[in-house]
Amino acid sequence: MKDPMFSDAHLQKLDALRKRYPKSKPLVLPALWMAQEQFGWISPEVMKYVAGLLDLPVSHVYGVVTFYTMFNTKPVGKYHVQVCTNVSCMLRGGDRLLAETCSRLKIRPGETTGDERITVTGVECLGSCGTAPAVQINDDYHENLSPEKLETLLNELR
């Protein structure tokens, strides 16, 4: 892998953000978000790069990345399907949604399909309990789902 490098747009955005905080450490989450957007996941090389940009020890960046669940520390598919299995969704079939989706795709939760298109993960409450069961695909929420509706949705995402 080539040494990672932020796009100009990201570098500019990061510079603009520097004015909003008294130090550079608080930029670690914004910078990691930009990294995930650009590279898809946070590799050890990306951690090193972000640490360099913000003048932080790599170990600190590693500690942050691994604390938060949304940073992918391994590659994910083009579509990251995050199925809520918490209580309100569970009461409306969220756990069945996860199980059926996985069995249709022939993967287990946390795994990616062979064509690298879809990763399915079980996640905690998405704050969509009133429109349960809920699924987040990349940034977008999809609500009031059934296994069938989700299957159609995944077939449409090409």
Added chain:
Amino acid sequence: MEEFSEKLILPDITDLHRIEVYEKNGGYSALRKALRMKPEEVVDEVKKSNLRGRGGACFPTGFKWTFMPKESDKPKYLCANGDESEPGTFKDRQIFEFNPHLFIEGALIAAYAMGIAVVYTYVRGEYAKWIDLLQRAVDDAYRKGYIGDKILGSAFSTEFTVHKGAGAYICGEESALMNSLEGERGYPRVKPPFPAQNGLWGCPTTINNIETLANVPHIISRGWEWFSKIGDSKQPGTILFGISGHVKKPGVYELPTGTLLTDIIHKHAGGVPGNKKIKAVIPGGSSTKWIRGENIEGVRMDADSLKAAGSSIGTGGIIVMDEDTDLVAVITRIAHFYHHESCGQCTPCREGCGWLEKILKRFSAGEATEGDLDLLLDVANNIEGNTICALGDAAAWPVQSFVGLFRDELERRVKKTPAPPAYVPPPHLVTSRS
């Protein structure tokens, strides 16, 4: 009490999220009014209104504001808490989507009242769409001169930054939130020192929930007296009640405090599908204590009434479970959540939450032993009160209440094994003393 039907936070006005529409409906006039008052007067108004925090702990808002030092050689900060990760809670998101300027205006008034020049709004990372909506509203407010330098020609200036979280329930806890904002792992801090003395970067800081701040403009424009008469007098105002689970029309309903729980379930949320009986209700997010279905009659959604019912109002996130629900599976799922979200700093929480989940899984699988019931309660009791932050309590409370209310459900899952054979000492150990 229930005659109050006005919606303060989420009124039915089309496109209210647009700044022009918000202004046309009186938006930002409370900020204008506040800027003509003395900061102390604003604090006093909020104090007298008796507004209580909507983030879960019901702390009196105006009183909290008085903890901030008036004079400070360090900068002061306001953190608006939009982490919204307590299962069963999905209300702040509605504010970001449908009435973001009300929250922004409330935060600006709060900043003015406490002499704060920097506001951070921390929003959970999953809410990417709502972060965009909020950011758009913030940009508009900057453009119109409500945020920035010398706001509306006054001497008051403040910056407003939206900060995106990255998936961690614990970052909703106020001190973990500050650590997260500082670029650290989201570990809660030992208190004291309290945030008003030693918060973000060691500076005086106030943390308020999004919905809490959204109440402030109304209090300023219509006065504390008016506000204090809405709903329950000890905790006045409306609340965005989120109702989910087994109801026909789940969603967010803005109603005065003190509304009957059964009214929310039946009148507003349309009752239980198939008219099934209610087996259990969680009244205020997954960390609040459960109520048995038979006992919800007459319970009002205010702090006192829920306390009498053995629970608390929490975030106002109501979860309804019908008679066919496998309650043991639900409490096991909740235990899993707290185990997963424990930050790992405190041994009772880190280890205890794992134990709670493990023991409950044994019940779920019908593999529990006689002693497991007492063990479950013992572990929960030893987590409660023994941790840096309240996540430990949040894990213990539902389990404790469950054991108290649904002991029968658990006992039914105890594996019926024949008693182990009595101990017969081997012959060479048997001494004859007779």
